[in-house]
Amino acid sequence: MGFLGSVCRCSGALLAIPIAVIVAVMVETPTVTKLEGGPTFEAPADEVPQDATEASKEGPAAPRMGSGSMFDRIAFVYDSTNKWMSLGLDQHWRSTLVKDCLQLQPEDKVLDLATGTADVSILVGQQLRTLGAATDSVLGVDPSSEMLRRGVAKVESSGLDHVVRLVKGDAQDLTSVQGIDAAGTVADPSAGAATGSIDKISMSFGIRNVPDRPKALAEMRRVMRKKDSSRVCILELSLPSGETFLSKVARGFITHVVPLIGWVATMGSGGDEYDYLERSILRFPKPMEFAAELGRAGLPVETITSFAYGAVNLYMAKPEFIGASRTLAALQSLVRQRSVELLTLAMLREKVGKRVDAADVDFSAFGCLHFWIEDRGFGSEVNNLVSAAIACEEFGLHCVVEDEVWNSGRLHTYLQAEPLILRRCPDEGTSRHRPLEVRRDRRVATPGWFAVCKHAKGVSFAKKSKFMRRVWRYTTETRKRIDRLNEELRLPPKYIALQVRRGDKVAGNRKESVQITGMDFAREAQKHLSSSCSVVVVCTDDLTAAEEVGRALRSLGSPAEVRWRSRAEVPANLRNGHWQASYNSLTAKQRIEMTHEFLADVEVLRCAEVCLCTFSSNVGRLVALLRDQRTVSLDITEWTND
Ligand SMILES: C[S@@+](CC[C@H](N)C(=O)[O-])C[C@H]1O[C@@H](n2cnc3c(N)ncnc32)[C@H](O)[C@@H]1O
Incomplete structure (x- = not known):
């Protein structure tokens, strides 16, 4: 009886698990x-x-x-x-x-x-x-x-x-x-x-x-x-x-x-x-x-x-039959291709801007915010995530990063972002778990996304900078890898760093940003060179752009020494600027490798005496937030929190 009793109790306990799961699904x-x-x-x-x-x-x-x-x-x-x-x-x-x-x-x-x-x-x-x-x-x-x-x-x-x-x-x-x-x-x-x-x-x-x-x-x-x-x-x-x-x-x-x-x-x-x-x-x-x-x-x-x-x-x-796409199609036949691209972008921005302004989400009604980072660039994802984390701190929500499918790996392997950005919500599985989902795909976004953007517009540079520095603490392993990558640059105490952006943002179909030429950078760099600051370090994933800056400086008669990292581990087809689709198609190991290259660049830009970048780029804006010294943007001159 004793043995039978234990068998019954045991199988009872085993049966309880699937039954509990079935009940959970049914009452969900x-x-x-x-x-x-x-x-x-x-x-x-x-x-x-x-x-x-x-x-x-x-x-x-x-x-x-x-x-x-x-x-x-x-x-x-x-x-x-x-x-x-x-x-x-x-x-x-x-x-x-x-x-x-x-x-x-x-x-x-x-x-x-x-x-x-x-x-x-x-x-x-x-x-x-x-x-x-x-x-x-x-x-x-x-x-x-x-x-x-x-x-x-x-x-x-x-x-x-x-x-x-x-x-x-x-x-x-x-x-x-x-x-x-x-x-x-x-x-x-x-x-x-x-x-x-x-x-x-x-x-x-x-x-x-x-x-x-x-x-x-x-x-x-x-x-x-x-x-x-x-x-x-x-x-x-x-x-x-x-x-x-x-x-x-x-x-x-x-x-x-x-x-x-x-x-x-x-x-x-x-x-x-x-x-x-x-x-x-x-x-x-x-x-x-x-x-x-x-x-x-x-x-x-x-x-x-x-x-x-x-x-x-x-x-x-719901099918969309009328509106913007038709208007655009009619206009397309009238104007040149480049104008269509710019018009499309302007209309997109306006439409998104309107949605941001109209966002009506009460953060205090939620217990936590789940921010999904997926397949955009590191700078863009982290910039937005930090904006969300700032809103969370203000309204007393836990900020959780959902990075299971992030193209760059897991956030916490690079940054010690806790407790500002958590891996999972401490309230998960309890009735206190009232999540606000913040997610954006290329064409659709949750209301939480627009609410975060709206809130971010009111956050000052100083506030975001302070917060970004609290998040931007490398893990020991990442620090080591960054230092190892930057060894070949033999960075002097003072140098000028350039963030030269190439790839899909400037040369892709949409041409979202204007290309800043090697000569533009060289001219600006010259203004800041001095006897104690005579090295120019070019941070770019397009090595031909680094050579272009070097040539431009020489043609201006500058004695500056131009350096860049050789990126020996980067696949050859990815040494011509950042093309998000090519990056996303790499193996996970390669993407992590590339992310360390990116972080090594951020570190060079962060510590430079003068940093020349573009604020139309998330990376440029992110670096500006982390720097103590001067940052000069060669396109948009005002720092914006978007
Ligand atoms: C899983 S069953 C779903 C049936 C039903 N709608 C239901 O709820 O049970 C999938 C159905 O998709 C149909 N299917 C496969 N290819 C299809 C196609 N090209 N066009 C329409 N139906 C297709 C299959 O024949 C099959 O009957």
């Missing part, structure tokens, strides 16, 4: 992130990520209609397996999509893409029937005959065959579709969804399977009616990124339990398909990235509702 309140739709100008071709589609990741073998044929093979267990994998919550997520997101009206024409076995189409049909909708109000599209065959049977048994019509078709090209019946008989192709004929689009757990996502998003926009009430609601899985226990459990569930359930449910025959499920989730962009993708397609996302600790996300987007 979904979090809603409101996005300020960012500028939605069509991105120049080279800005659209090349890896945006499943096709490019899976190679040319990806079938034209996505994974339709794969779904044919698992259709027989699809509905029941879904219930197991979602702990019975899948239908709840779909009905949130239909009830809260689509906001149906009786006259709506709804397109349910990747309808599969028609669960969403049926929920929409039921609601429209209650509202007294006309016949044929819902069109469900999917390339898998087997999924559709089951769907048609379900539609018929729900008595919705006059409201819902299921057809075989492809989300990437909705111009033609094929009817299908409950026996699986497929009709000849007929006209699909006409341009501007649809009020609402739903897609649940389908977009991940579409090979050419931008194409499908463009189709969605094409078929949408130009109405205020039009909307696109997309439900999709993601790999939860949080560090809480339950986020980790949710991650483990997707990567280990989901393929196992799939294998068991199909008795081994559908193992590959469920492995595919895991792989496709891992490849799917993070929620903010996908929202940005929708924005680029002219479908700016207004909210993201996250369920199951971030494993399931519901995106609500």
